[in-house]
Amino acid sequence: MSRTVVITGMGATTPLGGDAPSTWQALKVGTSGVQALTHDWAEGLPTKIAAPCAVEPDLPRVEARRMDRVSQLAVTAALEAWGDAGFAVGEDNDVDGERLAVSCGTGIGGLQSLIGNWDVQKERGVRRVSPYAIPLLMANAPASNIGLRIGAMAGLHTPVSACASSNEALAQAADILRLGRADVVVAGGGEAVIHPFTMAGFGQMMALSRRNDEPQRASRPWDVDRDGFVLGEGAAFFVIETLEHAQARGAKIYGTIAGAGLSADSHDMVQPDPSGRGQMLAMRRALAEAEIDASSIKHVNAHATATPQGDITEAKSIRGVLGDGTEAVVTGTKSMTGHLLGGAGAMESLATVMALKDRTVPPTINLENPESDLGIDIAANTARDLPAGDLAAINNSFGFGGPNVALCFTNENVTD
Numbered sequence: 429m430s431r432t433v434v435i436t437g438m439g440a441t442t443p444l445g446g447d448a449p450s451t452w453q454a455l456k457v458g459t460s461g462v463q464a465l466t467h468d469w470a471e472g473l474p475t476k477i478a479a480p481c482a483v484e485p486d487l488p489r490v491e492a493r494r495m496d497r498v499s500q501l502a503v504t505a506a507l508e509a510w511g512d513a514g515f516a517v518g519e520d521n522d523v524d525g526e527r528l529a530v531s532c533g534t535g536i537g538g539l540q541s542l543i544g545n546w547d548v549q550k551e552r553g554v555r556r557v558s559p560y561a562i563p564l565l566m567a568n569a570p571a572s573n574i575g576l577r578i579g580a581m582a583g584l585h586t587p588v589s590a591c592a593s594s595n596e597a598l599a600q601a602a603d604i605l606r607l608g609r610a611d612v613v614v615a616g617g618g619e620a621v622i623h624p625f626t627m628a629g630f631g632q633m634m635a636l637s638r639r640n641d642e643p644q645r646a647s648r649p650w651d652v653d654r655d656g657f658v659l660g661e662g663a664a665f666f667v668i669e670t671l672e673h674a675q676a677r678g679a680k681i682y683g684t685i686a687g688a689g690l691s692a693d694s695h696d697m698v699q700p701d702p703s704g705r706g707q708m709l710a711m712r713r714a715l716a717e718a719e720i721d722a723s724s725i726k727h728v729n730a731h732a733t734a735t736p737q738g739d740i741t742e743a744k745s746i747r748g749v750l751g752d753g754t755e756a757v758v759t760g761t762k763s764m765t766g767h768l769l770g771g772a773g774a775m776e777s778l779a780t781v782m783a784l785k786d787r788t789v790p791p792t793i794n795l796e797n798p799e800s801d802l803g804i805d806i807a808a809n810t811a812r813d814l815p816a817g818d819l820a821a822i823n824n825s826f827g828f829g830g831p832n833v834a835l836c837f838t839n840e841n842v843t844d
Contacts, residue, residue, distance in 0.1 A: 434674050438781070439510070441501050441504045442660075442664065450482075461482060462478070462658050475659075477637070478627070480661055481661055487504065494560050502570035502574060503577065506578075521578065526581045528580045529583040529584070531583075534567055534588065534770040535770030535771075535827070540620065542561075571585060582609060583609070590827025591731070591827040612673065613668050613669070614665060616663065617663065618663025635735065647762055649733070682785055682842065683840075684842075687713075688835050693707075695830060706832050707834075711745065715749070727783055728750075738826070743802045759806065759812075777837070780822075
């Protein structure tokens with residue numbers, strides 16, 4: 429699998445902005461997208477803060493009614509990426525549909541449609557359930573909705589691996605291209621589950637921050653006073669293609685997906701293996717596939733959810749792979765976006781790619797009292813510059829149940 433895989437388009441809708449450029453600009457200056465929930469249903473919950481999308485999806489009403497919110501967000505971000513890559517929606521997109529695929533990760537899928545239609549059935553009877561209920565709620569609906577709009581016929585793939593889902597979608601997309609099964613893949617993921625059920629479920633796990641009085645200071649990876657993550661929503665997508673295909677059509681290139689590493693902890697349904705063995709395996713596999721030495725990594729966008737055990741384990745894992753005293757600048761962008769669950773990996777891959785392209789690592793905000801002996805160089809509260817020359821970075825995504833995905837990106841082949 430020697431074919432080079434490059435990124436030629438990006439799109440996003442996140443708690444920080446309605447598109448990729450606004451999201452990136454907000455990340456660089458340390459903007460928080462966390463806010464107090466104003467819904468009546470939040471009153472009885474221990475956590476009353478979240479990070480909803482900054483801009484509502486703007487889709488035709490008829491289309492929107494036939495999509496769960498996660499599909500609406502995914503389609504919005506995917507079409508932005510599609511246009512950013514220089515393609516048009518419809519038959520005149522200059523891509524053979526039989527050589528075009530979609531890979532879209534989501535951790536939960538159409539939860540709001542599932543619960544909403546169940547409530548309707550209980551209250552009003554089976555005849556009032558929407559005829560679109562199943563297409564609304566199924567996990568592969570976002571991938572299918574994207575594929576319908578761009579004419580993708582080479583496959584519609586839906587990795588479901590909790591918070592690692594969208595990075596697994598990117599890894600799968602890169603494999604599809606390297607194996608010659610497609611020339612272009614639209615890849616990424618999303619999540620939209622800011623809902624009383626999920627807020628209650630994560631709350632019962634003691635996984636969510638309860639810093640309700642200061643929402644924008646609640647998500648604080650590696651800080652001694654961290655008390656859990658903040659639930660976010662959003663989607664991020666990429667157009668990725670072989671280098672040959674991109675160059676043949678004169679496409680701009682944001683970066684290269686040099687390698688991917690997948691592993692599993694096989695330790696616990698919720699807690700990471702404190703040894704970091706599975707996380708380190710994923711990172712080492714990504715480096716091996718990329719044929720990059722650990723000393724070449726200059727940046728890590730960490731999973732960094734601001735949970736007590738998770739942050740400590742990941743710091744240990746990063747040291748274990750990159751070495752004590754590594755020069756890699758580490759950041760945790762969930763401090764600004766909250767945790768997008770299945771969409772987190774793609775969102776953070778976007779941040780990683782742009783960090784290499786702009787040579788700027790966005791900050792980890794709210795890091796006021798760092799844990800001692802972390803042994804990693806964190807971009808605390810202020811963006812950091814990366815050096816000139818060739819750059820490589822890792823983006824980590826780890827999920828409930830133990831899935832781990834590490835992606836290795838480089839600034840090789842980047843065009844202005």
